[in-house]
Amino acid sequence: MKKLTIATRKSILAMWQSQHIKDKIKNKHKELEVELIGMKTKGDVILDTPLAKIGGKGLFTKELEESMLRGDSDMAVHSLKDVPVDFPEGLGLVAVCSREDVRDAMISQNYASFDDLPKGARVGTTSLRRKMQLLMMRPDLNIISLRGNVQTRLKKLKDGEFDAIILAMAGANRLNLKDEVKYIVAFEIDHMIPAMGQGALGIEAVLKPEILEKIEFLNDENAVIETTIERDFVASLNGGCQAPIGVSARISGDEILIKAVIGMPDASEFLTDEISIKKSDFKCAGAEFAKKFIKRGGRELLARAEKMASES
Incomplete structure (x- = not known):
């Protein structure tokens, strides 16, 4: 493989993030040509409507994914908080980079x-x-x-x-x-719980071995563990990127503290909880933690929240 093509949104932040990853790949694989292809997504074009009213899930990723599926690009760099938990066939979340400030x-x-x-x-x-x-x-x-x-x-x-x-x-x-x-x-996390994956860059790519082997080094172990918990929590609640869900998993030594909040956009109803688990138990922690919210009516609450957001 001689060239790797990165699809990116054209916003200044998205371009910064994609250039940041391009530089990391070039430093690791000096023989590889890396190109950025800028494009606009639905979320960039429709600016006069709240996100919840125009589809929520994938508003900043769909056009980039279509580019990869057509074969025009090999990968895309996303703010992980904007990435849905499900992917089109042939694409996947293949790397999670070390996290910036999550707050x-x-x-x-x-x-x-x-x-x-x-x-x-x-x-x-x-x-x-x-x-x-x-x-x-x-x-x-x-x-x-x-x-x-x-x-x-x-x-x-x-x-x-x-x-x-x-x-x-x-x-x-x-x-x-x-x-x-x-x-x-x-805001301290005790006061405002972040979105799943906030502060991390997620690399979505075509699931081909020659592509994956070039970018697997970008994975950060702690970021992978924390964001796996957070994304599993949201997936188990059937929540999307724009749903009123805050979830934070933070590693401290051999322990992970998980906090979450879900509720109505107007804060008229909400549920919150936190648990501490052993780091070795992370693989099922997000789904297990979500069960506590589900038993308290969490899915129904989020369905009402979605209805409120679409009508407001």
Whole structure:
């Protein structure tokens, strides 16, 4: 194999992530030519509608997957939190890279902390998970849907349309946003549980041995373990990328602490729990933890959440 082609979204963050992986592959396989192919996905094009209303699952991956299935590209680099738990035949999640900061962050030009936000503050996010947890902490907030790439969102913040916006801390770090905005404040996981896979880059690829052998070195053991638990938890609940589900698995020595929350987008109902397991038991931990939520009506709750999101 002489050339490896990476399909990528054209947003600045997606291009940064794909270039980052391209550089890693080139450093490992100096003889290999690596090319990036930029393209737009449905999630990039339709910006005036909340994600939950236009399909949720795979909005940022479908066009990239079609490119791989046609043979136009060999792999794609995703923010793992945007990757559905199911894949088309012939494709798969073949590598999970080491995680950046997994937390969510409040970005603001005027307020140095979440508690400083005034009553009724306008907070921008398109994530139902973030909306739910923001309202769990501060029912007074005015949560407004905010679509677009990071630069578009920052412009709206700077133009005064929002008092704060919520982004992944990983993206803020990768794009060095501390030089562009006044305040970046990370939420501790006890206050806002991240999305499955947040902070990790996931490599989806055509399942051919000659491709897999070139990129398997990108796997990070701890990231694989943590995100396997998180993705299995969501899969067991039949939840998608946009569902109001927060789940975090964190390795500490030989133990893994797992926290999760699910509920309605308006925080009128929610379920939360946490457990600690041995690291060696990770393979079935996500599905087993999900059973605790299922017994408490978790699937039905998420079905009602999906209905609420599609009607709002």
